[in-house]
Amino acid sequence: MRAAFTRGFLLAAAYALWAVLPARAADAWGAFDLLGAHVAPGERRELELTLGETLAGTPLVTRVSVLHGVRAGPSLCLIAGIHGDELNGIESVRRALDGHHPATLAGTLIGVPVVNLLAFHNGSRYLPDRRDLNRFFPGHAHASVPHRIARRLFDGVIAHCTRVIDFHTGSARRANLAQIRGNYARPEVLAFARLFAPLSALHKPRERGTLRNAATAIGIPTVTFEAGAPGSLQEDAIAAGTAAIERVMARLDMLAHAPEADHAEQAFFVRSRWLRAPRGGLLLSDVTTGTWVEAGSEIGRVVNPLTNATTVLRTPHSGRVLGRALNQLVLPGLATFNIGILGDAFHEARASTAGHGGARPVVAE
Numbered sequence: 330m331r332a333a334f335t336r337g338f339l340l341a342a343a344y345a346l347w348a349v350l351p352a353r354a355a356d357a358w359g360a361f362d363l364l365g366a367h368v369a370p371g372e373r374r375e376l377e378l379t380l381g382e383t384l385a386g387t388p389l390v391t392r393v394s395v396l397h398g399v400r401a402g403p404s405l406c407l408i409a410g411i412h413g414d415e416l417n418g419i420e421s422v423r424r425a426l427d428g429h430h431p432a433t434l435a436g437t438l439i440g441v442p443v444v445n446l447l448a449f450h451n452g453s454r455y456l457p458d459r460r461d462l463n464r465f466f467p468g469h470a471h472a473s474v475p476h477r478i479a480r481r482l483f484d485g486v487i488a489h490c491t492r493v494i495d496f497h498t499g500s501a502r503r504a505n506l507a508q509i510r511g512n513y514a515r516p517e518v519l520a521f522a523r524l525f526a527p528l529s530a531l532h533k534p535r536e537r538g539t540l541r542n543a544a545t546a547i548g549i550p551t552v553t554f555e556a557g558a559p560g561s562l563q564e565d566a567i568a569a570g571t572a573a574i575e576r577v578m579a580r581l582d583m584l585a586h587a588p589e590a591d592h593a594e595q596a597f598f599v600r601s602r603w604l605r606a607p608r609g610g611l612l613l614s615d616v617t618t619g620t621w622v623e624a625g626s627e628i629g630r631v632v633n634p635l636t637n638a639t640t641v642l643r644t645p646h647s648g649r650v651l652g653r654a655l656n657q658l659v660l661p662g663l664a665t666f667n668i669g670i671l672g673d674a675f676h677e678a679r680a681s682t683a684g685h686g687g688a689r690p691v692v693a694e
């Protein structure tokens with residue numbers, strides 16, 4: 330009697346387990362919860378992230394798109410417009426969100442095309458209080474304007490991502506080669522960077538207040554994607570952004586099709602050095618971003634239009650032009666060419682990130 334009861338109990342328990350397990354497996358890839366919404370597998374939702382208030386007292390709301398796939402996978406977040414005048418990344422993210430359907434995706438694609446609406450409306454890099462939002466992450470709910478916006482984005486969206494790409498351009502009449510930047514001393518960031526191959530990768534140690542730094546610090550591999558100049562829509566830079574997103578999604582197995590084989594080598598730059606104008610005048614150069622240069626070679630001239638005095642700019646470093654000032658009027662000391670220097674990235678990178686706190690960026694990006 331007791332044996333029969335035990336056998337019956339075990340059978341019932343086994344049946345209960347059998348009945349529950351598939352349900353649990355399905356639950357494991359259920360709705361994606363973000364900003365109070367439950368996004369079902371196969372669904373696309375446009376959500377609202379309230380960043381604060383406008384001067385008129387109306388809510389300052391930006392759009393967050395969520396494409397929740399039908400199969401398990403990572404949560405890839407595409408962030409643009411932290412600087413309101415960096416349009417290339419804004420358009421790359423918009424196209425990426427427009428070009429996918431959740432029914433064909435594994436994982437979740439989350440996009441915020443314009444974070445810094447106040448700066449975007451003003452066509453400016455900065456917030457109306459002249460602060461650079463990308464110096465205030467992860468932010469603070471009760472501190473300054475940029476602290477509050479940073480905190481809303483960080484808690485509302487970033488904390489729910491498993492990987493983040495933050496889109497930028499050069500600043501102040503400077504253009505960047507399409508590239509990614511991250512702290513490659515951290516193995517998870519290095520592994521993420523390799524998914525972008527053959528895109529050039531510049532090592533950036535911790536930089537206080539950047540989204541990249543704050544997200545990486547809580548264990549979310551994050552890189553900055555840089556391409557082109559601010560204030561314009563440059564098709565090559567926009568296309569480089571969308572191509573990078575596609576490549577990363579394919580290599581994360583988020584797409585139905587397999588990633589195409591690409592054996593091109595990825596250059597890792599352990600550091601970069603800015604070459605500053607020795608004199609004021611007109612900067613004239615036809616050296617484009619992406620050019621490989623030898624130490625000692627001429628890369629431009631600064632011409633004084635009043636005296637016709639000409640100063641030749643020579644690079645003290647061998648490497649690749651990762652960014653440059655556009656031809657323009659320059660003051661002595663202006664950062665003109667940013668030369669990426671190859672090296673044993675990860676040995677040296679570790680040495681350069683020893684210590685605490687992190688530095689502020691040398692040139693705005």
Ligand SMILES: [Zn+2]
Pocket residue numbers: 411412415496497498694
């Ligand atoms: Zn930027």
